[in-house]
Amino acid sequence: MSKRLISQIFQQRVLALIQASSRSRSAFAEEIGIDRSALSQLLAEDAVRLPRADTLVRIARRYNVSVDWLLGLAERADATGGRTTEVADNPDYYNIPLLTRWHTEAEGMKIRYVPYRLPDILRMSEIVAWELGPDHDDPEAIETIVGNLNYNRGPGTDMEICLATQTVTSLIDGVFPWDGLPVSVRRAQIEHMAERVEALYPSLRIFLFDGRRHHTVPYTIFGTQRAAIYAGSQYIVFNDQATILRMQRHFDSLIRQSVTQPHDVSRWLRQAATAIGNR
Known part of the structure; x- marks a missing residue:
């Protein structure tokens, strides 16, 4: 050559x-x-x-x-010795050292995120306590967890989130998984999201899409480092560039199909908060 x-x-x-x-x-x-x-x-x-x-x-x-x-001497981009897919155990959703490491390794790169339920960075302590259940009633421990959820706010963070509107409306309406959560907490969580979205824009940009028309699993793309699909107690992790690029294209398709753009999301959330308890 x-x-x-x-x-x-x-x-x-x-x-x-x-x-x-x-x-x-x-x-x-x-x-x-x-x-x-x-x-x-x-x-x-x-x-x-x-x-x-x-x-x-x-x-x-x-x-x-x-x-x-x-240098064009190999067709496979990955440097993993041929191991392009792996499974990483994550038995506790709020045990996040693994996510912290992945975000640190992708520092300065764009993070693309399709969350499971509400985005980690936008959760209030009351929501965390609700999801943990009655066996976790230590307020100090819960506040520590909430603080740790800022693992994805390192220096120079550039994050895009694609979120189904139905994820938010389920909280507004108090249906599964939020059935039984007090109206006051649901309203406060929506208002908290609106404030955080506004404060962190434009380094954090949220696109709302119609989850009835566009289906997706929760996943995160860490720049060019890796892509991880959340599968409950495990992450399915892809390290090869071809798969990462394909998942980036899927994420971009969600952005193109979004019904609410980042600069309008905080306003949309505030309007949604007024509907809680009235629907």
Whole structure:
């Protein structure tokens, strides 16, 4: 394979990584330890140069790909030795060290999130206590859990959430799984969500879609690092770039089909809060 062809393949694959991570070229250059001008030279259409070995290694480690793939010597992008899918046990929903680690490893990349029920970052302590049940009545422990749910608010976090409107309306109407939850708590939770959404916008953007027309399982895509499907007591984790990109396309399709855009979500939630107890 000629050096020119290797250079072209390298350019294509680096550009794919930049696009998938939603990083700017300047940010990408900074995190792999080169300046923007050096990256521009590497990606120039007429370039026949390749990066230094240490730069290749930094790209591979940061984006969970192999050096061989970057240089066109392998078709599989993953650097996992062929292990592209794994199952990670998570017996306790609120035991979150695993999620914290995954978010930390994807720091600075876009997080795409389809939650199970309400998004973690928007839950009040009363909701956590309700879900834990009467056997967990330690207020201090519950507040600690709520604080830990901010695992996904690291520096430079850029998060998009696709949330079915039915997830919210079930809380408004007090139907499963919220049947029996007091009206005052349900209203406070919706108002809390509206405040948080407004305060964290635009680094946190929520898209509401019609769950009757568009079906999905809960999952999170951690930049270009991995994608994890939530399966109750386990996560099904995908490490290969092809699957991650396919799941990104699925997420993007939910965004395209959304019925409420991020800048309108807080207003929609506040209007919804007024309906609680009146429906």
